[in-house]
Amino acid sequence: QLQLQESGPGLVKPSETLSLTCTVSGGSISSSSYYWGWIRQPPGKGLEWIGSIYYSGSTYHNPSLQSRLTLSVDTSKNQFSLKLGSVTDADTAVYYCASTHCSSASCYLYFDSWGQGTLVTVSS
Amino acid sequence: DIVMTQSPDSLAVSLGERATINCKSSQSVLYTSNNKNYLAWYQQKPGQPPKLLIYWASTRESGVPDRFSGSGSGTDFTLTISSLQAEDVAVYYCQQYYNDPYTFGQGTKLEIK
Numbered sequence: 001q002l003q004l005q006e007s008g009p010g011l012v013k014p015s016e017t018l019s020l021t022c023t024v025s026g027g028s029i030s031s032s033s034y035y036w037g038w039i040r041q042p043p044g045k046g047l048e049w050i051g052s053i054y055y056s057g058s059t060y061h062n063p064s065l066q067s068r069l070t071l072s073v074d075t076s077k078n079q080f081s082l083k084l085g086s087v088t089d090a091d092t093a094v095y096y097c098a099s100t101h102c103s104s105a106s107c108y109l110y111f112d113s114w115g116q117g118t119l120v121t122v123s124s
Numbered sequence: 125d126i127v128m129t130q131s132p133d134s135l136a137v138s139l140g141e142r143a144t145i146n147c148k149s150s151q152s153v154l155y156t157s158n159n160k161n162y163l164a165w166y167q168q169k170p171g172q173p174p175k176l177l178i179y180w181a182s183t184r185e186s187g188v189p190d191r192f193s194g195s196g197s198g199t200d201f202t203l204t205i206s207s208l209q210a211e212d213v214a215v216y217y218c219q220q221y222y223n224d225p226y227t228f229g230q231g232t233k234l235e236i237k
Contacts, residue, residue, distance in 0.1 A: 049224075108162065
């Protein structure tokens with residue numbers, strides 16, 4: 001059973017870069033069986049997919065965030081990370097990391113394991 | 125982008141009664157080559173992350189009670205809870221994974237009447 005845990009600063013200043021890491025246990029981030037993703041939820045609102053990354057570095061980004069977004073994988077630490085630049089208060093949200101389990105042939109981007117989420121507030 | 129619209133926004137149902145939540149996509153999420161609908165349902169309880177209930181529109185995730193069922197095809201989908209239990213109070217979301225960006229419905233809040 002995969003377990004995912006987000007970590008990172010809870011407060012980021014406007015125009016700076018939001019950086020979060022997700023640590024994976026119970027499975028290898030280098031496995032071809034998973035895609036790794038980020039989803040966020042502004043307080044009291046719905047869910048927004050941010051992006052997903054494969055162990056090889058192949059990524060999918062939400063076009064609405066693409067110009068500010070960097071996703072990466074660190075296989076040595078069994079972690080994957082998100083960097084979102086030039087943040088504004090609209091980026092205040094609970095950020096979740098999540099996994100997609102892939103079949104032998106393909107990966108389908110629904111999310112079957114989730115971290116508990118971490119609240120990031122953008123404020124000066 | 126595919127827009128997912130859920131109805132109703134909120135719903136109050138008596139314990140033991142049926143709850144029905146609808147989800148409509150702005151374009152079909154049925155991939156004709158494999159005849160699969162790229163539609164998932166999640167349950168989110170207060171202070172918790174979403175939990176996957178159903179994928180491929182009607183396949184229950186392992187461990188999900190069989191009172192939860194999904195149906196529909198193309199652009200119109202339904203999540204049904206056959207006999208509402210107290211622990212089912214939550215917000216429910218649909219999600220399409222047919223095309224990126226992968227998008228969610230706005231959520232339906234389910235309460236006890």
